[in-house]
Amino acid sequence: MFSLFSVLRFVHIIAGILWAGGAILMNLIIGPAIGATGDTGRQFAAHLISKTPFTRYMLAAGTITVLAGSYLYGVNSNWFRSGWMMTGPGIGFGIGAAAGILALIFGFMIGSTNNAIAALGAQIQGKPSEAQMSAMQALRRKQVTVTVANTICIIIAISFMAVARLLG
Ligand code: HEM
Numbered sequence: 001m002f003s004l005f006s007v008l009r010f011v012h013i014i015a016g017i018l019w020a021g022g023a024i025l026m027n028l029i030i031g032p033a034i035g036a037t038g039d040t041g042r043q044f045a046a047h048l049i050s051k052t053p054f055t056r057y058m059l060a061a062g063t064i065t066v067l068a069g070s071y072l073y074g075v076n077s078n079w080f081r082s083g084w085m086m087t088g089p090g091i092g093f094g095i096g097a098a099a100g101i102l103a104l105i106f107g108f109m110i111g112s113t114n115n116a117i118a119a120l121g122a123q124i125q126g127k128p129s130e131a132q133m134s135a136m137q138a139l140r141r142k143q144v145t146v147t148v149a150n151t152i153c154i155i156i157a158i159s160f161m162a163v164a165r166l167l168g
Contacts, residue, residue, distance in 0.1 A: 005075055012068035016100075019061035020158050023107065026058075027151045042121075049118055055111045062104040073097055088168020096160030103153035109146040113139055 034041035048054050073093060077085045084090045117139050124132055 005072065008068040008071050012065055012072060015061045015064040015068065016158075016161070019058060019065050020154050022058055022061065023103070023150060023154050027147050031147065046118060046121070049114050055114065059104075059107060059111060062107050066101055066104050069097055069100060089164050089166075092160050092164025092167040096157045096164060099153045099156035099160065103150055103157055106146045106150035106153060110143065110150060113143045113146060117143065 034045045037044070074080070076082075076093070077090065085094060117136070120132065120136055120139065124136075128136065
């Protein structure tokens with residue numbers, strides 16, 4: 001009754017909404033709230049990252065979105081051989097797809113940086129040493145960079161997904 005294309009299109013859109021919504025909410029609202037609430041925020045972040053499925057949920061939703069989206073792009077473009085890729089919608093979905101794939105890579109980098117911060121935080125007993133302080137600062141700088149990159153790529157991806165079909 002339903003083709004593989006229509007099933008994967010449904011899965012793609014639902015997973016994409018869950019992923020992009022979660023990423024924007026986390027990066028723009030919850031993350032800054034954690035940063036602004038000192039020890040309480042750190043306690044909440046440690047619980048969120050190590051005791052809830054949040055990271056696995058985000059990476060699973062992102063991976064499903066990208067895999068299903070790649071299949072949709074493959075079918076639409078006759079596996080990268082048809083002129084559809086150079087039409088307005090083809091270019092629009094292509095730009096959105098590239099941004100979505102980059103967002104997923106940055107998402108994995110956020111996950112591994114969070115794990116490294118949690119591991120270093122667990123090592124620090126009492127006052128941190130100079131080396132621990134500078135390692136933590138470097139990890140926090142990396143976390144800011146990959147979070148900003150992830151947010152920008154998600155916004156580009158959802159914007160192009162929303163308008164691609166109307167281009168050209
Ligand atoms: C950021 C996450 C993403 C969201 C929220 C999202 C959302 C959507 C939505 C709502 C549509 C339907 C648009 C329409 O019919 O006009 C769509 C279509 C599509 N998406 Fe995505 N998308 C995302 C990422 C991706 C990625 C990473 C790829 C490829 C790797 C991709 C490939 C496609 C393709 C090829 C279509 C066209 C399907 C068709 O012909 O009906 N998307 N996406």
